[in-house]
């Protein structure tokens with residue numbers, strides 16, 4: 886799988902968990918922190934590879950269409 890496919894998969898999982906927790910009134914609870922966690926789920930080696938190539942990461946929420954963009958320097962910050 887490409888990194889972007891993994892990101893979609895991971896964020897979908899988070900959103901479904903949120904849906905289970907609030908069956909009556911659904912609102913999308915995605916935010917940049919969740920997107921960052923989805924990015925981190927790629928793993929340190931994958932992120933370091935992207936950073937070394939100067940690649941950014943894009944996370945799209947399938948529920949609300951929100952888009953989160955992480956520049957290589959922001960990926961570095963996520964890794965600490």
Ligand SMILES: [Zn+2]
Nearest residue numbers: 913915946949
């Ligand atoms: Zn969302």
